[in-house]
Amino acid sequence: MDLLNTLVDKGLRREVPTRDEALAVLATTDDELLDVVAAAGKVRRAWFGRRVKLNYLVNLKSGLCPEDCSYCSQRLGSKAEILKYTWLKPDDASKAAAAGVAGGAKRVCLVASGRGPTDKDVDRVSQTIAAIKEQNEGVEICACLGLLDNGQAERLRAAGADAYNHNLNTSEATYGDICTTHDFSDRVETVQQAQAAGMSACSGLIAGMGESDADLVDVVFALRELDPDSVPVNFLIPFEGTPLAKEWNLTPQRCLRILAMVRFVCPDVEVRLAGGREVHLRSLQPLALHLVNSIFLGDYLTSEGQAGKDDLAMIADAGFEVEGADTTTLPAHRRPTEAGTDAADAVPDAADAEPETAGAAPAEEARRALVAVRRRGAGTDLPPNA
Numbered sequence: 517m518d519l520l521n522t523l524v525d526k527g528l529r530r531e532v533p534t535r536d537e538a539l540a541v542l543a544t545t546d547d548e549l550l551d552v553v554a555a556a557g558k559v560r561r562a563w564f565g566r567r568v569k570l571n572y573l574v575n576l577k578s579g580l581c582p583e584d585c586s587y588c589s590q591r592l593g594s595k596a597e598i599l600k601y602t603w604l605k606p607d608d609a610s611k612a613a614a615a616g617v618a619g620g621a622k623r624v625c626l627v628a629s630g631r632g633p634t635d636k637d638v639d640r641v642s643q644t645i646a647a648i649k650e651q652n653e654g655v656e657i658c659a660c661l662g663l664l665d666n667g668q669a670e671r672l673r674a675a676g677a678d679a680y681n682h683n684l685n686t687s688e689a690t691y692g693d694i695c696t697t698h699d700f701s702d703r704v705e706t707v708q709q710a711q712a713a714g715m716s717a718c719s720g721l722i723a724g725m726g727e728s729d730a731d732l733v734d735v736v737f738a739l740r741e742l743d744p745d746s747v748p749v750n751f752l753i754p755f756e757g758t759p760l761a762k763e764w765n766l767t768p769q770r771c772l773r774i775l776a777m778v779r780f781v782c783p784d785v786e787v788r789l790a791g792g793r794e795v796h797l798r799s800l801q802p803l804a805l806h807l808v809n810s811i812f813l814g815d816y817l818t819s820e821g822q823a824g825k826d827d828l829a830m831i832a833d834a835g836f837e838v839e840g841a842d843t844t845t846l847p848a849h850r851r852p853t854e855a856g857t858d859a860a861d862a863v864p865d866a867a868d869a870e871p872e873t874a875g876a877a878p879a880e881e882a883r884r885a886l887v888a889v890r891r892r893g894a895g896t897d898l899p900p901n902a
């Protein structure tokens with residue numbers, strides 16, 4: 517296909533595709549899917565080889581958020597039966613992080629629910645960063661604490677945070693449909709504050725919330741303009757008890773097209789397959805490794821992922837290798853701002869809405885069975901999945 521040859525050439529030159537080219541990737545047929553994956557895979561391998569970076573999420577504070585993000589199980593009024601707890605102590609967070617590092621993660625993403633941290637929260641997280649770095653030499657730390665106030669990014673950087681995550685999630689035009697308590701520009705501003713403070717910026721999206729192809733292209737182009745070092749791509753986990761519980765819009769093929777489009781638009785950036793991987797890609801997860809160079813190991817913030825050992829087996833079986841702590845993730849031209857990235861948000865979660873259980877079609881019942889609330893790891897007495 518001329519389209520794919522053009523996109524590969526542009527990806528290898530770090531040249532931005534046109535909007536029409538990005539839309540055309542999303543419009544390809546199932547017959548063309550393997551050609552799309554192979555083409556985007558060439559771009560992925562050119563910049564990142566066959567390496568897969570592993571990241572590990574630690575939810576420092578879970579639930580009870582005053583914001584109303586409709587995809588999130590932690591929002592105010594959420595009826596999702598997630599774990600709810602306040603700030604983990606630094607030692608407990610460090611133990612959870614160590615499990616991820618022992619499982620092969622080179623980045624730990626420290627996430628807290630809420631609109632944004634208070635200065636006291638920044639102190640707590642600073643102590644947690646110190647505890648983790650003391651016990652896990654070389655680990656990258658990404659903080660994901662919500663909207664930042666003046667000076668907080670600098671304080672987190674000084675405390676040792678390598679990266680800061682704050683996702684744009686969806687297009688500016690539709691942002692008001694998924695959240696009314698803050699807006700798109702607030703999110704952009706926080707990412708820019710993190711960059712200005714010298715942290716590696718991580719910012720991504722959530723697909724599957726009912727958005728159009730044009731919305732997806734819009735948010736990915738907005739991300740390209742913002743120029744984060746890593747872009748997590750989440751696929752909505754329609755938690756029971758959230759307003760988006762009925763949004764089952766994705767197929768494994770659609771997920772692969774979205775990941776390929778993100779790779780073509782952000783060719784040399786760490787593209788991370790994030791929440792919803794198991795739920796939506798299902799048996800096609802290994803194909804996604806040809807598109808992304810980064811995944812989360814084990815569980816997400818409020819939902820369970822596949823066993824960490826299965827993640828490692830999948831990577832090996834697909835012919836990829838886990839990126840070691842002594843390897844720099846980003847290509848050389850992106851390294852001056854290096855550090856960690858991403859964090860957070862990964863998994864769409866739940867929120868407020870009526871659970872619906874009766875009368876679901878068998879396929880939908882099967883999909884729902886894949887959405888398991890996290891009951892182990894941080895905030896529990898059970899060992900983490902890593």
Ligand code: SF4
Pocket residue numbers: 581582583584585588589590591592628629630631662
């Ligand atoms: S995404 Fe973050 S800010 Fe929005 S409701 Fe969830 S925890 Fe709160």
